[in-house]
Amino acid sequence: MKRKDQLQFVIQNLKKHKIRTLMTVIATAMGCAFLIVLASVGFGLQQTVVEDTLEQQAVTEIDIHGKGKPEEGFQPLTMEHVQNIEEIDGVKAVTRRNHLGQVPVFLVDQHEGQTGAVSAHFPSEIASGMELAEGEFPEEPNEVLIGPHFSQALIPTDANEQEVYDEQGMVKEEYQYEGSLLGKTIDMKVTKQIDGEEETTTIPVEVTGILQEPTREWMQDRKVYMTTDLLDEIAAFTGTPKGSPVIGEGMEADDTISEVKVYAQNLQAVEGITEQLDEKNYATYSVVSEMNQINVLFTIAKAGLILIGTIAIVIASIGIYNTMTMAVTERAPDIGIMKAIGANPKTIKRVFLLESSLIGIAGAVIGTVTAYIVSFGVNLGLPAIIEASFGEELPEGLQFSAIPPMLIFIAVGICLIVTILSGVRPAKRATQIDVLKAMRREI
Amino acid sequence: MIQVNGLSHDFVLGKKNQRTTLSVLKDISLQVDKGEIVTVVGKSGSGKSTLLNLISGFIRPTKGDIWIDGNHVSDFSEAAFADLRLNKMGFIFQNFQLLPAMTAFQNVELPLTLSGMSAKNRRQLAGEMMEKVGLKAYQEHYPSELSGGQQQRVSIARAMVLNPPLIMADEPTGSLDSDTEAELLALIRQLNKEIGITFMIITHDEEVARIGDRTIIIKDGSLVEAGASV
Numbered sequence: 001m002k003r004k005d006q007l008q009f010v011i012q013n014l015k016k017h018k019i020r021t022l023m024t025v026i027a028t029a030m031g032c033a034f035l036i037v038l039a040s041v042g043f044g045l046q047q048t049v050v051e052d053t054l055e056q057q058a059v060t061e062i063d064i065h066g067k068g069k070p071e072e073g074f075q076p077l078t079m080e081h082v083q084n085i086e087e088i089d090g091v092k093a094v095t096r097r098n099h100l101g102q103v104p105v106f107l108v109d110q111h112e113g114q115t116g117a118v119s120a121h122f123p124s125e126i127a128s129g130m131e132l133a134e135g136e137f138p139e140e141p142n143e144v145l146i147g148p149h150f151s152q153a154l155i156p157t158d159a160n161e162q163e164v165y166d167e168q169g170m171v172k173e174e175y176q177y178e179g180s181l182l183g184k185t186i187d188m189k190v191t192k193q194i195d196g197e198e199e200t201t202t203i204p205v206e207v208t209g210i211l212q213e214p215t216r217e218w219m220q221d222r223k224v225y226m227t228t229d230l231l232d233e234i235a236a237f238t239g240t241p242k243g244s245p246v247i248g249e250g251m252e253a254d255d256t257i258s259e260v261k262v263y264a265q266n267l268q269a270v271e272g273i274t275e276q277l278d279e280k281n282y283a284t285y286s287v288v289s290e291m292n293q294i295n296v297l298f299t300i301a302k303a304g305l306i307l308i309g310t311i312a313i314v315i316a317s318i319g320i321y322n323t324m325t326m327a328v329t330e331r332a333p334d335i336g337i338m339k340a341i342g343a344n345p346k347t348i349k350r351v352f353l354l355e356s357s358l359i360g361i362a363g364a365v366i367g368t369v370t371a372y373i374v375s376f377g378v379n380l381g382l383p384a385i386i387e388a389s390f391g392e393e394l395p396e397g398l399q400f401s402a403i404p405p406m407l408i409f410i411a412v413g414i415c416l417i418v419t420i421l422s423g424v425r426p427a428k429r430a431t432q433i434d435v436l437k438a439m440r441r442e443i
Numbered sequence: 444m445i446q447v448n449g450l451s452h453d454f455v456l457g458k459k460n461q462r463t464t465l466s467v468l469k470d471i472s473l474q475v476d477k478g479e480i481v482t483v484v485g486k487s488g489s490g491k492s493t494l495l496n497l498i499s500g501f502i503r504p505t506k507g508d509i510w511i512d513g514n515h516v517s518d519f520s521e522a523a524f525a526d527l528r529l530n531k532m533g534f535i536f537q538n539f540q541l542l543p544a545m546t547a548f549q550n551v552e553l554p555l556t557l558s559g560m561s562a563k564n565r566r567q568l569a570g571e572m573m574e575k576v577g578l579k580a581y582q583e584h585y586p587s588e589l590s591g592g593q594q595q596r597v598s599i600a601r602a603m604v605l606n607p608p609l610i611m612a613d614e615p616t617g618s619l620d621s622d623t624e625a626e627l628l629a630l631i632r633q634l635n636k637e638i639g640i641t642f643m644i645i646t647h648d649e650e651v652a653r654i655g656d657r658t659i660i661i662k663d664g665s666l667v668e669a670g671a672s673v
């Protein structure tokens with residue numbers, strides 16, 4: 001019997017029981033869609049988390065917290081280490097920043113504010129890819145860069161502090177500093193304490209550039225970026241490491257660097273550099289290594305979700321088993337006649353397997369389409385629902401559910417295997433039907 | 444065409460621990476030659492249908508050998524026997540055994556479909572066959588919309604359509620009145636004369652038994668006589 005004729009025969013049989021066929025297909029489709037939608041949440045969240053992490057941080061960036069074994073505690077790095085790291089293959093730049101040991105007050109045009117300051121080695125920052133929104137990088141010791149939100153830290157000197165801020169702690173519009181700070185000279189006030197006596201000095205600094213907005217909307221950068229020379233000047237005034245107003249414990253050594261970041265030439269170089277740094281006992285953190293951990297976690301989660309989804313398909317396959325068993329029983333007389341006139345048992349088996357496969361294929365196709373629709377709806381509707389019920393704003397581009405082609409392959413594969421398997425027993429039973437009994441209508 | 448040697452068949456009855464065997468056929472040997480019409484007669488329950496079912500492969504013998512067209516079918520597999528039935532044997536049953544969900548034409552077409560013939564050839568051959576049995580006008584009728592005689596002619600058309608050398612018939616006229624029976628017998632005789640098909644026909648009916656070149660009488664599971672008929 002030709003394939004085409006078998007198919008025609010099967011379709012004729014399925015048409016005779018439209019409702020039953022439809023119900024079985026729907027059950028299968030639901031199982032398949034359930035599997036895909038369930039697993040798609042794993043895929044979607046992974047995608048969101050990965051994209052988020054990649055967007056938030058430069059992928060070629062490697063943080064170094066310190067040197068040493070974790071159990072012994074990390075030692076801070078010094079310039080010597082930085083120079084060693086700069087020699088590693090594939091390293092584009094090593095930036096080093098030191099946080100000023102106090103939070104200075106800044107004064108400009110009858111406005112004042114307190115905000116943190118860091119010193120940076122600008123040539124390496126430029127090499128690492130730091131970019132300015134406006135202006136230029138400092139060249140003189142007293143030149144500084146400011147973060148794009150620096151002006152948010154400023155309030156009028158004569159303002160009543162209670163009135164200045166709104167409920168969210170932001171400076172109200174009428175009190176905000178207006179105009180650009182580029183090119184302005186700001187007075188920076190630093191203090192030192194000697195025997196409980198506070199002494200203040202004012203250092204005028206010039207803003208030569210303003211940094212770009214951080215990649216994430218909600219991040220604020222109010223910092224002042226100064227030259228290492230300026231930090232040295234402040235430290236000379238306070239007589240303490242990093243310009244701290246008082247001497248603290250273990251602060252004697254002044255050659256340590258508070259923030260070292262390594263920039264790889266490209267993404268491929270990151271892993272090699274990380275390995276070399278790890279070998280030399282540097283404690284590193286890079287997006288790439290975090291990404292590997294995230295991916296392992298998500299792979300486990302996805303496997304779990306697929307397993308749960310498979311249970312739904314197995315349940316649906318019981319429906320197929322029932323339908324096929326009924327079909328075989330109903331058609332037993334016909335099968336008997338066909339066997340009597342010479343239908344090969346193999347042909348009969350194939351016809352019934354084809355029938356259950358068709359149900360499986362229809363279920364898989366409808367299930368996949370449904371899953372796409374549901375997934376689309378979830379991505380569209382769920383953020384709105386969460387925002388409405390929890391009042392929480394979700395980050396833009398959040399994707400709950402994603403359906404990569406691989407997931408479709410897995411789901412359709414599982415669906416077809418399970419449904420075909422569930423048709424095997426009924427099909428086998430069909431081949432074993434006794435011709436004489438069937439023709440006497442005894443089955 | 445058919446050669447049977449020392450054929451015996453026992454039916455096993457009852458549940459596991461109280462089994463009884465019923466010996467239905469005892470040491471039967473017979474031969475049917477090519478182009479012969481052989482009729483088998485005997486009392487009800489004597490084992491005629493059992494003999495035919497054994498030769499057709501619907502049941503397997505307890506003992507003995509069967510050859511069909513030179514094939515030692517007693518040790519054929521299910522599948523091999525099915526293929527042999529499709530290609531070498533046609534079947535006519537007392538109650539026609541047509542597929543109720545198929546039209547007369549589709550019923551006749553079925554063996555052709557099973558044999559993997561192309562749709563075009565199938566239509567041609569089945570159409571010719573319908574004409575031969577005089578049912579051209581009833582092609583699109585379902586079995587339930589046909590008279591007993593018409594249904595039996597459809598089943599003959601189905602048995603004949605693949606042009607088998609051998610046709611087995613178990614009381615083919617059992618459900619027909621005497622006029623229709625006469626028509627059917629004429630058709631069988633015509634097919635035998637024209638195409639040389641071998642027939643093995645089981646019957647109760649003297650009229651039917653008379654068309655045989657030979658009549659085999661079975662009594663209590665044994666062959667009584669295998670002689671030429673009048």
Ligand SMILES: Nc1ncnc2c1ncn2[C@@H]1O[C@H](COP(=O)(O)OP(=O)(O)OP(=O)(O)O)[C@@H](O)[C@H]1O
Pocket residue numbers: 454455456465467485486487488489490491492493494
């Ligand atoms: N499947 C079976 N299981 C057990 N016994 C059976 C079976 N089929 C037939 N028999 C027995 O075998 C014997 C012969 O039956 P068979 O059908 O061959 O008779 P028959 O000659 O065709 O009779 P009839 O002329 O009434 O059709 C009967 O006694 C019957 O009870």
Ligand SMILES: [Mg+2]
Pocket residue numbers: 491492493613
């Ligand atoms: Mg009988």
